[in-house]
Amino acid sequence: MSGTDARTGPGTGADSGAGARTGGGSGTGPGGGPGTGADAAVTRAEYCVVACAEAWRGAGEVLASPMGTVPTIGARLARLTFSPDLLLTDGEALLMADVPAVGAPPRVVEGWLPYRQHLALVTTGRRHVMMGASQIDRYGNQNISCIGDWERPTRQLLGVRGAPVNTLNNPTSYWIPKHSARVFVERVDMVCGVGYDRAAAAGPAATRYHRVPEVVSDLGVFDFETPDRGMRLRSLHPGVTVDQVREATGFALVIPDEVPYTREPTAEELRLVREEIDPKGLRDREVRP
Amino acid sequence: MTADQVVAELRSGMTIGIGGWGSRRKPMALVRALLRSDVTDLTVVSYGGPDVGLLAAAGRIRKLVTAFGTLDSIPLEPHFGAARRRGDFELVELDEAMVMWGLTAASHRLPFMPVRAGIASDVMTVNPSLRTVTSPYGDREELVAVPALTMDAALVHLNRADVHGNAQYLGPDPYFDDLFCEAAETAYVSCERIVETAELVKEGGPQSLLLKRAFVSGVVEAPNGAHFTSCVPDHDRDEAFQRHYAEAARDPGAWRAFTERFLSGDEDAYQAAVAAFHEEERA
Numbered sequence: 001m002s003g004t005d006a007r008t009g010p011g012t013g014a015d016s017g018a019g020a021r022t023g024g025g026s027g028t029g030p031g032g033g034p035g036t037g038a039d040a041a042v043t044r045a046e047y048c049v050v051a052c053a054e055a056w057r058g059a060g061e062v063l064a065s066p067m068g069t070v071p072t073i074g075a076r077l078a079r080l081t082f083s084p085d086l087l088l089t090d091g092e093a094l095l096m097a098d099v100p101a102v103g104a105p106p107r108v109v110e111g112w113l114p115y116r117q118h119l120a121l122v123t124t125g126r127r128h129v130m131m132g133a134s135q136i137d138r139y140g141n142q143n144i145s146c147i148g149d150w151e152r153p154t155r156q157l158l159g160v161r162g163a164p165v166n167t168l169n170n171p172t173s174y175w176i177p178k179h180s181a182r183v184f185v186e187r188v189d190m191v192c193g194v195g196y197d198r199a200a201a202a203g204p205a206a207t208r209y210h211r212v213p214e215v216v217s218d219l220g221v222f223d224f225e226t227p228d229r230g231m232r233l234r235s236l237h238p239g240v241t242v243d244q245v246r247e248a249t250g251f252a253l254v255i256p257d258e259v260p261y262t263r264e265p266t267a268e269e270l271r272l273v274r275e276e277i278d279p280k281g282l283r284d285r286e287v288r289p
Numbered sequence: 290m291t292a293d294q295v296v297a298e299l300r301s302g303m304t305i306g307i308g309g310w311g312s313r314r315k316p317m318a319l320v321r322a323l324l325r326s327d328v329t330d331l332t333v334v335s336y337g338g339p340d341v342g343l344l345a346a347a348g349r350i351r352k353l354v355t356a357f358g359t360l361d362s363i364p365l366e367p368h369f370g371a372a373r374r375r376g377d378f379e380l381v382e383l384d385e386a387m388v389m390w391g392l393t394a395a396s397h398r399l400p401f402m403p404v405r406a407g408i409a410s411d412v413m414t415v416n417p418s419l420r421t422v423t424s425p426y427g428d429r430e431e432l433v434a435v436p437a438l439t440m441d442a443a444l445v446h447l448n449r450a451d452v453h454g455n456a457q458y459l460g461p462d463p464y465f466d467d468l469f470c471e472a473a474e475t476a477y478v479s480c481e482r483i484v485e486t487a488e489l490v491k492e493g494g495p496q497s498l499l500l501k502r503a504f505v506s507g508v509v510e511a512p513n514g515a516h517f518t519s520c521v522p523d524h525d526r527d528e529a530f531q532r533h534y535a536e537a538a539r540d541p542g543a544w545r546a547f548t549e550r551f552l553s554g555d556e557d558a559y560q561a562a563v564a565a566f567h568e569e570e571r572a
Contacts, residue, residue, distance in 0.1 A: 093462040159408070
């Protein structure tokens with residue numbers, strides 16, 4: 001979590017997918033039924049799910065810690081397709097052997113990961129977490145603690161949670177469901193998750209295992225593959241323009257001459273998302289359709 | 290013991306650790322007893338939830354050591370937030386793992402534990418007293434020396450205990466309740482049910498026996514004593530009541546009404562008022 005996870009703001013904490021609790025059965029979508037939906041146009045939320053899933057491509061046998069609904073669906077999609085060795089939790093203390101629908105309990109448990117072990121596992125590095133961010137800056141510094149002056153904040157958020165331990169020990173990506181200049185800021189009010197400039201300034205103990213692979217928002221995918229580690233636009237979700245991203249970002253992004261679109265989901269991926277992992281369409285509550 | 294007897298052993302100005310995590314298995318009956326007492330000026334160490342919220346709302350906290358304040362299913366703890374905006378208490382904001390290692394250092398009677406977490410983050414900025422330590426080996430890595438979080442007293446809630454203080458959790462997560470007890474001078478455990486020692490291993494394996502009697506000073510039987518936080522498998526979080534708490538906390542008038550209705554009597558009166566609340570909800 002939580003934080004570990006602990007789990008967090010909407011989706012910053014340790015618990016993933018808090019709230020929704022479906023009854024026992026998961027499996028194929030009851031409402032949909034085969035046929036419906038499969039041919040429907042790909043929604044923005046579904047591009048976001050695919051973009052989040054891609055964060056865990058090639059991750060190997062590590063714990064995927066998604067915080068927020070869309071990353072939770074993404075991690076499960078990755079596990080069911082191109083990253084079958086990922087470990088997943090139920091958002092609390094159990095490692096799931098199967099991949100239930102979001103909000104449903106696992107039918108088979110393969111391991112135990114209470115908070116104390118989760119916090120220790122972070123330091124082994126065998127984890128890739130996707131946290132939320134109330135603010136994030138051009139070098140990937142992230143804030144979920146408070147807005148304004150720390151001594152007397154104008155808005156108290158969660159607190160640092162596990163962001164410091166996460167960012168110095170295992171790959172840490174971010175998910176931002178509503179891309180705006182209030183979130184993508186020149187400077188964050190409090191550095192909880194460590195970005196590239198701060199890590200470099202602090203020296204080898206900070207940089208040794210530090211990595212911020214990517215930031216996924218409702219507008220596109222971003223990374224830090226630039227000479228000075230400033231944030232770069234890697235792909236736009238279909239339907240989004242470069243100008244739209246530029247206007248919604250509070251600092252100057254690195255924008256390549258040619259920006260690709262986020263890839264299309266395969267038919268099988270769409271089926272898994274719509275019928276198996278998120279039959280209730282919880283993804284649309286996090287990203288406007 | 291009773292919850293009020295536990296609180297009678299506490300003094301203003303003490304450093305008190307509170308077990309559980311967020312809105313999970315918090316010793317809420319003991320916190321409510323604290324609210325009935327005049328014990329104040331506390332330094333509180335907690336993975337913060339409504340325990341911190343209630344104590345902050347009552348003005349009992351001088352200094353808070355935590356990594357977060359949350360109600361889990363409701364992300365932000367409203368009283369914690371309001372107290373922070375007013376600057377009601379001093380805050381020592383640490384990473385989640387730093388809290389764990391601070392408790393571990395205290396339980397090992399060590400002055401600090403070296404951790405990587407915290408370096409380059411503003412945890413170092415907002416806690417100017419935090420120091421680093423350099424590895425004496427060839428790597429020469431400079432790490433954070435998390436100071437021991439030694440406490441005067443710890444308050445925790447578990448599912449079962451015997452009268453001697455052997456205590457058991459039956460849910461999926463022990464949280465850090467054993468560390469809190471080992472890191473404190475005295476420790477008090479409330480439980481859903483006190484059972485004969487011989488009964489303990491009948492409900493869970495020996496590894497579920499989290500607390501050893503040598504680290505427990507007093508046991509309180511407090512059924513539903515974690516309410517409104519979760520205490521599985523005995524009870525889930527009371528989401529309806531937690532929503533009511535959170536809404537009331539956002540408005541001074543509503544909070545006065547909440548306090549009068551739920552927090553002006555003893556624990557039995559609280560549990561009866563909660564039952565009446567649910568009766569009304571159903572009506």
